[in-house]
Amino acid sequence: MKNNLSPTSIWIDYKQNHIFPDVFAFSTTRYGGVSVGSYASLNCNLLNGDEVAHVVENRKRLLASLPVTPQEVIYPIQTHETKVASIDKQFLALSDAEKQQSLQGIDALITQEIDICITVSTADCVPVFLYDSQQKAVSIIHAGWRGMVGKIISSALKEMSLRYGSSPTDIHAIIGPSISLPAFEVGEEVYDAFALAGFPMHRIARRYNKWHIDLWEAATYLLTEFGVPIEQIERSKLCTYTAHQDFFSARRLGVASGRIISGIMLK
Numbered sequence: 001m002k003n004n005l006s007p008t009s010i011w012i013d014y015k016q017n018h019i020f021p022d023v024f025a026f027s028t029t030r031y032g033g034v035s036v037g038s039y040a041s042l043n044c045n046l047l048n049g050d051e052v053a054h055v056v057e058n059r060k061r062l063l064a065s066l067p068v069t070p071q072e073v074i075y076p077i078q079t080h081e082t083k084v085a086s087i088d089k090q091f092l093a094l095s096d097a098e099k100q101q102s103l104q105g106i107d108a109l110i111t112q113e114i115d116i117c118i119t120v121s122t123a124d125c126v127p128v129f130l131y132d133s134q135q136k137a138v139s140i141i142h143a144g145w146r147g148m149v150g151k152i153i154s155s156a157l158k159e160m161s162l163r164y165g166s167s168p169t170d171i172h173a174i175i176g177p178s179i180s181l182p183a184f185e186v187g188e189e190v191y192d193a194f195a196l197a198g199f200p201m202h203r204i205a206r207r208y209n210k211w212h213i214d215l216w217e218a219a220t221y222l223l224t225e226f227g228v229p230i231e232q233i234e235r236s237k238l239c240t241y242t243a244h245q246d247f248f249s250a251r252r253l254g255v256a257s258g259r260i261i262s263g264i265m266l267k
Contacts, residue, residue, distance in 0.1 A: 022133070025265075027260055030248060031246075033057070038258065043257075045261070047077065059073075070115055076106035083108070086109075088113065089113070110160050112266070116265060117264070119264075123257060124179040125178060132171055137160055139264075157223075169228075179251065181206060183239055183242060184241075190211070247260055
């Protein structure tokens with residue numbers, strides 16, 4: 001995948017990838033915002049300690065930079081769990097307060113609505129983009145190690161199948177910027193959690209001084225286990241920990257730091 005990232009890029013545009021011809025999909029970088037310190041500079045997350053005024057301005061700048069203007073941008077309130085929410089006409093008709101309430105504890109979104117941008121925020125966790133080329137449906141998933149162990153990717157795929165009739169053979173996926181195997185050192189309890197969940201440890205784990213987990217391979221495993229063809233899965237191959245100048249990394253900057261926003265929208 002060619003991301004064409006430059007030192008001034010506000011976001012990565014996945015449009016050059018043939019996988020997503022009918023959608024606009026992106027992940028933000030750290031550039032182009034007004035936040036300071038560990039939030040510098042394009043932090044668009046309201047829930048991690050940054051100044052609200054900075055986040056509001058950053059979101060305005062992000063929207064102004066996009067080549068297409070969404071009717072609405074949906075920001076879920078994530079908790080590293082496995083709940084999936086459908087963004088449909090019923091949701092869009094809710095009041096702002098009702099929308100916020102329904103987005104509590106949501107780590108994956110699905111939709112068939114046109115011009116509605118669904119997003120997740122990450123800073124080492126894995127953003128996963130899904131596109132059903134036949135039913136014209138999309139999903140965006142926040143998969144940290146806990147969500148990965150809980151198989152949130154499988155949950156999102158199941159919801160797309162139930163609500164939209166999505167077939168796994170029609171699903172195309174991108175695994176976005178996130179922490180790589182060499183950088184993701186974990187304790188024995190994390191290794192054990194993946195093993196107990198049935199992951200193929202010979203594929204996703206490697207021992208150096210301590211265990212390291214390959215979240216990209218874990219995501220690929222869940223996708224292919226569900227039936228998504230391997231040739232329809234692409235990885236950005238961008239490590240947030242290594243490229244922390246370009247992307248927010250909680251392991252580098254601490255929990256009180258900025259977040260990447262990944263979004264997808266049907267055009």
